[in-house]
Amino acid sequence: MANQKEIENLVAKIVSEIVNKTEAEEKCECKCCCDEQIPDITAVRHQDDFHVPDAVNEPEYMRMKARTPARIGVWRAGTRLKTDTFLRFRADHAVAVDAVFTEVPEEFIKDMGMPSFRSQCHSKAEYLQRPDLGRLFDEETAAKIKSECKNKPTVQIIVSDGLSSTAVTANIETILPAIMQGLKVYGLEAGTPFFVRYARVGIMDQVTELLDADVTVNLIGERPGLATGESMSAYITYKGYVGMPEAGRTVISNIHKGGTPPVEAGAHIAELAKKMLDQKISGLGLQI
């Protein structure tokens, strides 16, 4: 059996070998392990992604394929997917999964200078299974909101994670200042914007009642599709109340850099708030 000293020497030798090897790799200047990067498979547009070898009529195939977002002309490995096709699909689903199941970091909310509250849900899993709890605050939180936020604001803005935390982190830094700027232009007084974790659309109605707001805006992450995690919606009500019909909400959806850009959406939301206050109505009855 090896004695203690021998073991120590052996360990020291192995460690030194690993360190040297790492250093050697760091110093290496060959292309294979330094500059080269595997191309981003998600950068390829589906319309350009075509793998059928010796297609009978490729021009017509490509013409029709260009008419649909469906993943056509992907070919096959036997009857299964080719590796890149498989991994691309996984990446597109992963973006959606991350949007739903990751939390908006408290740090991010703090940096935005917003107070942060939580609906009656205690976890993401509960939030997903209990839409009813995501529409309500408990009494303690309700009292806190009332005491910490400006009461009787003309326009109250809340930010909700909804079904996409990615939508919040991707858009809020742009859309929030855009709305504030817009409200200022119209001379409308804004309340204290705050963040709500595990929130559904309807939670805005309790906010309206707690703070006695005229117009309430809920900026909320949309349910992601494949490859689209950043999309946000804005639900806006005039004098909303708990139990109000859905038709009473005005909605702007598809807010993200590939859809309605957040700056544009922000300006539009301020304009809608102004119209609601002038017409004293929101939802289906609002003349836009």
Added chain:
Amino acid sequence: MVLKTSLYGKTYEFKDVKEVLAKANEPKSGDVFQGIAAETALERVAAKVVLSHLTVGDLTENPAIPYESDFCTRVILDGLNTYYYNKFKNWTLGDLREYLIDWETAGNDIRIIASGFSSEVIAGLAKLMSNMDLACTSKKLIVTTRANTEVGRPEILPFRSQPNHPTDDIDGIMISVLEGIAYGCGDAMIGVNPVEDNVDNTSRIAYALYDFMEKWECPTQSSVLSHITTQMKAVEEGAPLSLFFQSIAGSEPALKAFGVTTEMLDEANDQIHHMGIAYGPNLMYFETGQGSEMSIDADCGVDEMTLEARTYGFGRRYAPFCVNNVSGFIGPETIYDGREALRAHLEDQFMGKMSGLPMGSGCAYTNHMHCDQNDLEIIDMLMCFVGTNYVAGLPLGDDVMLSYQDNSYHDNATMRLLTGRKPVVEFHQWMMKLGLMREDASLTKAAGDASFFLRN
């Protein structure tokens, strides 16, 4: 009727049959959301014990929604075979379960006696079965139907092509159809869910599918999944459709919300027999799914699985060509994850076939469920193994219109190899004649190229 038992010295008492049915369920998020789920694992078992002692008669005389107030209940109970009901009404569900799961009991015998079982009886039996119990009973139940071609035989595994498009662009739809056919998918039916529910659009899509079927002499069925009244008007104006489609549910308020009455479907069934392009005798297509009633606040306090059984009980009135669930399409508030979805699919297959329906499977999940393509592939493999009548297929499983994932054309082609089940006979012959498929249902080198059908 005894609704009380003890487990480990603790007494459990239930107030009515409806509560027993709900609490006897395997865990599902929908039951929790409705506030009707068992509160503990032991309470769940207690409900199952009570259920196992209830008789066929108890469950039939105590429907989940009263006969007087619900036309869905009336259709189910009025349609029962009284000879077999009377013969079995004193059997307990526990004894009946043992009879059904016994491999010695022939599937055909079960199908005959099941004509006397109400939806609550069928749901109750499923609640007393493990996953493998459900599988080994379902596998014995063979329900064949015919429109243009015959489906349902155990050696046949057809697929519904679901070539949807976000704006109903005909070229976009047709390239998805052709891609599916190039993988052998579309022999159960080619069925398009349109975005715009109007007569012109329904006709436009119907003609596009018909033109393909005619030009290439493709032996299958077509369907456009707009509202039944829209399809009826389109066919009146001459649109060529093989099947009439409608989403159905298991309560009167839900059917009303879907814009459906018994008489309307009677009329539709009659019309498609006289004005459709398929021979029959089975010409209706229904889609269902656990959780649809609760998602529109029409569940009447009944659990989503019992409502699903009632949906099948309603559907059997119309002797449809095909029926598939899409349990998983609503989201995590009804079915949370892959485990719950798999259970729902096994239940639906069993309950559908017990109701005499040609039950297929629409395996689906939304992006906010705790589920992914691996879960879906497991469900697909299992359903094809236990003998589902058909499964859906889409380009890579990505429904670009309904925004959820489903099985892919690739999965379809693979399942034929894994199970040894082949396409519909005429479709198989046709694929072989074109040189796209071999006798053993494997794909030839030319398969997978949609432009095979775009040759100049």
